[in-house]
Amino acid sequence: MTTKSGNRQWNVSREPPIVGSEGRLVPGYSAVVPPRQLSQQSFLAISRISLVFLYAIIITGSMVRLTGSGLGCADWPQCSTTKFVDVSTGHAAIEQINRLFTGIVSAAVIAAVLGSIFVTPRRKSLIWLSSGLVIGVVAQVILGAVVVLTGLNPWSNMAHFLVSLALVTTAVFLVEHAGATNVVGEFAVSNQTAPTRQRTKGFADLILGLCGLAIVLGTLVTGAGPHAGDENAIRLTLDLRSITRVHSATVLLCIAATLIFISQVRRNTSEWVRLRTKLEIFLFAAVAQGGVGYLQYFSGVPAQLVAVHVALAVAVWISVLRLWIAVRH
Secondary structure, three states: OEEEEOOEEEEOOOEOOOOOOOOOEOOOEOOEOOOOOEOHHHHHHHHHHHHHHHHHHHHHHHHHHHOOOOOOOOOOOOOOOOOOOOOOOHHHHHHHHHHHHHHHHHHHHHHHHHHHHHEOOOOHHHHHHHHHHHHHHHHHHHHHHHHHHOOOOHHHHHHHHHHHHHHHHHHHHHHHHHOOOOEEOOEEOOOOOOOOOHHHHHHHHHHHHHHHHHHHHHHHHHHHOOOOOOOOOOOOOOOHHHHHHHHHHHHHHHHHHHHHHHHHHOOOHHHHHHHHHHHHHHHHHHHHHHHHHHHHHHOOOOHHHHHHHHHHHHHHHHHHHHHHHHHHO
């Protein structure tokens, strides 16, 4: 049997199709060949997995420090001068597992880059964001070496955490871009009928800034606090009580600004419908984070509560980023 397309005839009767790369009808075969591509939903799933792994490695990294295993592997990239992989002691095993997990994270971000190339429609923003994840992971590997080779210097530890948070930030933007449904060129087009007020944008910027400042101050508290990762590691020569008070005051300011922000947004029906869920999630996370912070301080900074505090800090940052993106984009 033959069919006509314009002035050309195609034989579509006898043999199975051959998969090509351009989605064109191949003469002599029975189907239109789909292009090699990745659906938007599949790429969104890959992006989310990358975000989860980048979140998880922050938690595993904090467990290395909180269990005193920061120098469980005293060398880099080998665990010791004689062994590349060493699990002969508990501290070495914990540090080794964290290093090996970096390989899983690397695979996830590489998959994100490949996915951004094959996803349809292809967008430069997705390629740039996913490529940023790979660059960030490479930077983390280098910083990890610096942390070990400097004997857990607190400044290098702080840089290590903040770069991790920058990676999470990039992954959040990647997920939000990948999940956008109304896209013109490189940009998502909002469904909202009324423009976002400048006051709303200003409050979102303020809350994002206060939240970021609180997290940076939190790394200073950690650098001066008791959980160094090793009993011989140096600490920052800051007054722990004073820097903790500044940190907690910034958190309280952030929560107060959020409450004022909510009262402002509630007066605008369009904004309230659009932002309510993200506002409530962020407020809940911030209040929980503040509560755990006070609890750990007045209970002597136990390692278990510090681990929860770190996990919540990342959750707070993700939630405030999603709120800011919803307001600004």
